[in-house]
Amino acid sequence: MDSALALDIGGTKLAAGVVTSDGSVHGFVVEPTRRSDGPGPIITTLFELGRRAIEAATAEGVRAVAGVGISCGGPLDAAAGVLVNPLHLPGWIDVPIVAMAEAEFGLPASLDNDATLAALAEQRHGAAREARSMFYLTISTGIGGGAVLDGVLYRGAAGNGGEFGHITVVRGGRPCLCGRRGCLEAYASGTSIGVRADEAIAADGLPTSLVPPVTAEQVANAAASGDPLASAIWNETIELLGQAVTDLVNILEPEVVVLGGGVTRSGAQLLDPLARAVREGAMGPAGAAVRVSLAGLGDTVCVVGAGMLALDALAASHS
Numbered sequence: 146m147d148s149a150l151a152l153d154i155g156g157t158k159l160a161a162g163v164v165t166s167d168g169s170v171h172g173f174v175v176e177p178t179r180r181s182d183g184p185g186p187i188i189t190t191l192f193e194l195g196r197r198a199i200e201a202a203t204a205e206g207v208r209a210v211a212g213v214g215i216s217c218g219g220p221l222d223a224a225a226g227v228l229v230n231p232l233h234l235p236g237w238i239d240v241p242i243v244a245m246a247e248a249e250f251g252l253p254a255s256l257d258n259d260a261t262l263a264a265l266a267e268q269r270h271g272a273a274r275e276a277r278s279m280f281y282l283t284i285s286t287g288i289g290g291g292a293v294l295d296g297v298l299y300r301g302a303a304g305n306g307g308e309f310g311h312i313t314v315v316r317g318g319r320p321c322l323c324g325r326r327g328c329l330e331a332y333a334s335g336t337s338i339g340v341r342a343d344e345a346i347a348a349d350g351l352p353t354s355l356v357p358p359v360t361a362e363q364v365a366n367a368a369a370s371g372d373p374l375a376s377a378i379w380n381e382t383i384e385l386l387g388q389a390v391t392d393l394v395n396i397l398e399p400e401v402v403v404l405g406g407g408v409t410r411s412g413a414q415l416l417d418p419l420a421r422a423v424r425e426g427a428m429g430p431a432g433a434a435v436r437v438s439l440a441g442l443g444d445t446v447c448v449v450g451a452g453m454l455a456l457d458a459l460a461a462s463h464s
């Protein structure tokens with residue numbers, strides 16, 4: 146079975162693993178991203194993780210890796226293999242990561258957007274297996290997304306499509322990091338859920354046991370135990386997510402919507418009301434066809450996606 150080394154450059158952690166064509170991950174290793182170190186030392190650590198993953202996978206009897214796949218947040222230029230200016234890695238400007246990885250490992254390398262690769266991974270080996278059309282929404286520090294449509298991974302004209310976090314859900318609403326106002330990300334990302342709770346507490350509205358600074362996880366837990374302010378924030382979050390996901394379901398008519406990222410650790414508390422809102426809100430056929438599901442691959446999702454990317458590139462070069 147073919148295998149590829151997969152490297153994931155996240156804002157909080159670096160990960161590496163060797164991925165085989167059945168989607169299994171061998172020698173998975175993770176380390177925190179020391180963002181203040183800048184690109185040089187972080188890439189050195191990333192490549193060390195890659196070598197450790199190869200050693201561990203080889204010890205498990207996995208056949209030698211034939212390529213390298215790299216996952217990172219955008220903006221990036223996948224065709225050129227360059228990290229243009231990733232929003233989660235300040236100061237990384239035009240880093241030629243593919244050329245660096247090819248020199249380091251002596252293997253062909255390829256690069257793509259982390260949320261795009263997570264969509265690919267979930268469609269091949271996760272919660273949307275066998276679906277020809279699906280989209281993936283990651284709700285974590287920010288909100289990202291990716292889609293497989295009619296069996297083909299969707300990339301967009303410049304390779305950065307699928308930015309579902311920047312759908313306007315409130316006209317003239319909260320400022321967003323992208324420069325516009327009222328984006329879904331400005332309300333429903335983990336960061337934004339916490340900030341909205343802090344602001345509501347400062348405004349001295351509903352009673353609450355929460356004390357700022359509040360995390361999204363604290364809001365979810367307090368809402369689950371009936372805290373009035375936390376419940377209001379959580380319900381508004383679900384309502385806005387429901388609005389945006391319903392729009393996307395109407396536009397794309399997918400078989401599966403997969404939800405991943407840290408905020409989805411709240412499980413049924415997020416999934417059940419959101420799935421109901423989408424089923425009830427979407428237009429007839431689209432609402433009847435869609436299943437909303439939590440992600441199946443957990444922390445390895447981007448590594449599996451990067452492995453699939455590299456294996457697909459190898460298969461294309463052989464044909």
Ligand SMILES: [Zn+2]
Binds near residue numbers: 321323
């Ligand atoms: Zn935005």
